[in-house]
Amino acid sequence: MADSQDSKLAVGPNPSPNRHSRKKWLIILAAAFLVIAIGLGVGLGVGLTRNGGSDDGDNDSGPTPTSSPLPTPTSRLAWRPKVNDTWQIMLLHPPSLNADAASVTPDVDIFDIDLFDTTKETIHTLHKLGKKVICYFSGGSYEPYRPDSAEFEKNDIGADLQGWPGEKWIKLGSENVRRIMKGRVELAHHKGCDGVDPDNVDGFQNENGLSLTADDSISFMSYLSNITSPLNLTLGLKNAGDIIKNVLPIVHFSVNEQCVEHSECSTFAAFIQDDKPVFHIEYPDGAGKEGLRANTVNKYCSREGDARGSDQFSTVLKTMDLNGWVETCDGTVMTTTMNETSPNH
Numbered sequence: 001m002a003d004s005q006d007s008k009l010a011v012g013p014n015p016s017p018n019r020h021s022r023k024k025w026l027i028i029l030a031a032a033f034l035v036i037a038i039g040l041g042v043g044l045g046v047g048l049t050r051n052g053g054s055d056d057g058d059n060d061s062g063p064t065p066t067s068s069p070l071p072t073p074t075s076r077l078a079w080r081p082k083v084n085d086t087w088q089i090m091l092l093h094p095p096s097l098n099a100d101a102a103s104v105t106p107d108v109d110i111f112d113i114d115l116f117d118t119t120k121e122t123i124h125t126l127h128k129l130g131k132k133v134i135c136y137f138s139g140g141s142y143e144p145y146r147p148d149s150a151e152f153e154k155n156d157i158g159a160d161l162q163g164w165p166g167e168k169w170i171k172l173g174s175e176n177v178r179r180i181m182k183g184r185v186e187l188a189h190h191k192g193c194d195g196v197d198p199d200n201v202d203g204f205q206n207e208n209g210l211s212l213t214a215d216d217s218i219s220f221m222s223y224l225s226n227i228t229s230p231l232n233l234t235l236g237l238k239n240a241g242d243i244i245k246n247v248l249p250i251v252h253f254s255v256n257e258q259c260v261e262h263s264e265c266s267t268f269a270a271f272i273q274d275d276k277p278v279f280h281i282e283y284p285d286g287a288g289k290e291g292l293r294a295n296t297v298n299k300y301c302s303r304e305g306d307a308r309g310s311d312q313f314s315t316v317l318k319t320m321d322l323n324g325w326v327e328t329c330d331g332t333v334m335t336t337t338m339n340e341t342s343p344n345h
């Protein structure tokens, strides 16, 4: 039953309140406005301090981007990954999972799998097994074999990605590119993904043929944040160490390749300091068969040695083609069975 005061206000017998109570309402409204204004001010202040203030161990050799996206309200997201969550990434094929599967190997918190190649049913089955699913797609490159590849325009497309035949950098500010990416994000929502892992957002750190800048990447991440958060999709930053300071407030996790190999794990530790996980991949020689030698695991995992700065990272040792094989820092080797009937990318 409605509170009697509420019903009086709504349809009370005396619809024209006297001057006194009108004034009272004005005061209440003004107070509410003040509370909201103070709240906004504090929120903005926190955002700005977080953005520019702290020393996160980065040096100043990178480009100096001029713009910073505003933090988006991510507290309403249904789920966010946590520091030290365990994960598997396999992009060569999706996991092979029958609808009634009772388990999946490895028994980790999160699977990072291909948005296009994985069926909605597989994602549903992973959910039934208590797993969260992050869907991978390329955000910053053209791949000739995707279902939406024909939608890219000639002007969107730049230089080849080194080492990936047929794959090309794309113009991150292009309206057409952003429209295509919106379609990919909506597909992720439709398939039930819990987050997205948009790859190749660091064109400015590579020969890209399009004069891409750090600001282009920052703006693109801001765009992705604006379209993912209303759909409850958590958003990751793939590599792109130079823009971590700028986009940290709008992303929820890092996916990093080879920070040990490149001696830059402390750059990505900024995520851990912000209470966000770093999903960290290394590609050791000899990966993919039986277990790696202890000194190899140690090289990529010892937080005192080469892997300095990677404390609390969620590290996996993988083969370059990201098949189902994975070794973790405790020396455990596990293999997820791949569904080889689905396309091989």
Ligand SMILES: *[C@@H]1O[C@H](CO)[C@@H](O)[C@H](O)[C@H]1NC(C)=O
Pocket (backbone or CB within 6 Å): 059, 060, 061, 264
């Ligand atoms: C800063 O970091 C970059 C890459 O992470 C490295 O190449 C460079 O030598 C570093 N500069 C200084 C002054 O430490």
Ligand SMILES: *[C@@H]1O[C@H](CO)[C@@H](O)[C@H](O)[C@H]1NC(C)=O
Pocket (backbone or CB within 6 Å): 076, 077, 078, 230, 231, 232
């Ligand atoms: C997002 O998740 C929240 C909390 O689970 C839910 O209330 C909301 O309806 C979801 N929004 C969308 C667009 O799915």
Ligand SMILES: *[C@@H]1O[C@H](CO)[C@@H](O)[C@H](O)[C@H]1NC(C)=O
Pocket (backbone or CB within 6 Å): 084, 086
């Ligand atoms: C991190 O996760 C691993 C694997 O689940 C666990 O063994 C370890 O205790 C965790 N560490 C912390 C600091 O939570």
Ligand SMILES: *[C@@H]1O[C@H](CO)[C@@H](O)[C@H](O)[C@H]1NC(C)=O
Pocket (backbone or CB within 6 Å): 095, 096, 097, 098, 117, 119, 122, 339, 341, 342
């Ligand atoms: C394997 O992939 C195909 C094509 O996407 C799908 O129809 C099939 O259900 C999948 N099977 C399993 C066991 O995952």
Ligand SMILES: *[C@@H]1O[C@H](CO)[C@@H](O)[C@H](O)[C@H]1NC(C)=O
Pocket (backbone or CB within 6 Å): 070, 219, 220, 222, 223, 226
């Ligand atoms: C994302 O949304 C914020 C807040 O509404 C806005 O300031 C920003 O310009 C948007 N970013 C892009 C790239 O559209």
